[in-house]
Structure formats: structure tokens, C-alpha cells
Amino acid sequence: MFQKILFTFLLSFSPFGESRFGIPYGIQQGLDIKIVFIVALIANLLVFPVLYKVITISNKHLLKNRLYKRSVLFLESRAKTKTKHVIQKYGIWGLMIFVMIPLPVTGAYIGTIAAFVYKINYKKAFLAISSGITISCILVVFLWPYIAEIVWPFILTFL
Numbered sequence: 001m002f003q004k005i006l007f008t009f010l011l012s013f014s015p016f017g018e019s020r021f022g023i024p025y026g027i028q029q030g031l032d033i034k035i036v037f038i039v040a041l042i043a044n045l046l047v048f049p050v051l052y053k054v055i056t057i058s059n060k061h062l063l064k065n066r067l068y069k070r071s072v073l074f075l076e077s078r079a080k081t082k083t084k085h086v087i088q089k090y091g092i093w094g095l096m097i098f099v100m101i102p103l104p105v106t107g108a109y110i111g112t113i114a115a116f117v118y119k120i121n122y123k124k125a126f127l128a129i130s131s132g133i134t135i136s137c138i139l140v141v142f143l144w145p146y147i148a149e150i151v152w153p154f155i156l157t158f159l
Contacts, residue, residue, distance in 0.1 A: 004029045005039055012043035018107040019044040019133070023140045037141055044133045047108035048115075048126055055116050079113040082106070087118055092128045095120065099132030102139050108132075 008031065012022030019040040026036030062068040082105060086094035099111040108129055115125035 001031070004031055005035065008036055009039050009043045012040040013046060015107075015109045017104065018047070018109070019137050020102050020104070020107070020140055023137065024144055027144060033141060037137060041134065041137045044108055044137065045130055047133075048112050048129045051109060051112045052116060052122065052125075055113070075113055076117050079110050079117055082110055083114040083118075087114060092120065092124050095125065096128040096132040096135075099129050100135045100139075102136045102143070107136070 004026065008022045008026035008029070010022075011017060011025050012019040014021075022040040022043065023036055026040065027033060058068070059072065063072070083095070083098055086098050088094075090097065095111055095115060098106055098114070099108055111129045111132065112125075114120075115129065120128075
């Protein structure tokens with residue numbers, strides 16, 4: 001059981017699906033839905049502070065490296081492309097809505113990068129991203145029984 005919970009946590013923390021993959025995995029493994037929700041939510045909530053700190057430290061020390069700088073510019077442009085209209089139009093609420101949508105490439109990782117790129121206040125960004133993650137987890141838990149037959153085979157191809 002511990003391995004299933006750990007894997008649910010790791011899937012929910014990973015950039016390859018976040019809690020959108022972690023919750024279905026935990027449910028499919030027969031874990032209690034409350035435990036799955038809490039584990040996936042905690043893992044996904046940890047993404048913002050960890051990634052924001054990693055970005056801050058690595059930019060401070062590695063931005064002089066050409067390969068690193070090229071990678072950073074690529075990720076920044078991708079985050080801007082994905083979030084530009086929503087964040088520019090709605091600000092913090094737009095960031096929350098972007099993270100809230102339970103689809104790939106709309107989660108905490110791109111939201112955190114966007115918050116860093118647009119220089120959104122740390123506390124406001126944390127609140128917006130955390131709210132979006134929480135709503136997204138609730139949506140996944142409640143929608144999972146209706147979409148399991150369609151989505152689960154797709155998820156299994158990645159695991």
C-alpha cells in the first residue's frame with residue numbers, strides 16, 4: 001500500500017500530468033479516494049514553492065551558461081504563449097483559472113513559470129496557483145468516474 005501511495009505522490013508531483021495522472025492512478029490502484037485526494041493535493045501544492053525556489057537559485061547562478069540560458073528562454077516563451085491572453089486579461093484570476101483547468105500543459109509547472117516570468121507577487125501567485133490546483137483536484141476526483149473508460153487507457157500508455 002505504501003508503494004501505491006508513494007507512486008501516487010510522485011505522479012502528482014511530476015511535470016508529466018501532475019495530480020491529473022496521480023489521482024486516477026491512485027483510484028485505479030484501489031486506494032481510498034480520500035487518501036488519494038490528500039496525497040495528490042499535497043504533492044501538487046509542493047510544486048510551486050519548490051519550482052519557484054529552483055528557478056530563482058538556478059537563474060542566479062547559471063544564467064551565464066549559454067545552454068541554460070537558451071533552455072530558460074524556450075521555457076519562458078512557452079509559458080508566455082500558453083498563458084499570455086488569460087493572465088494579461090484577468091491577472092491573478094487568470095492564473096488561477098489556467099492552473100484550474102484539468103488538462104495537460106495547464107498545471108502548476110507552467111503556472112509557476114508564468115508567475116515568475118510575469119513577475120507576479122510570490123504570495124499572490126502562491127494563492128492563485130494553490131486555489132487552481134485544489135479546484136483541479138476536486139474536478140478530477142468528481143469527473144473521474146465519468147471519464148475513466150476514455151482516459152485511463154490513454155494514461156496507461158505513458159506509465
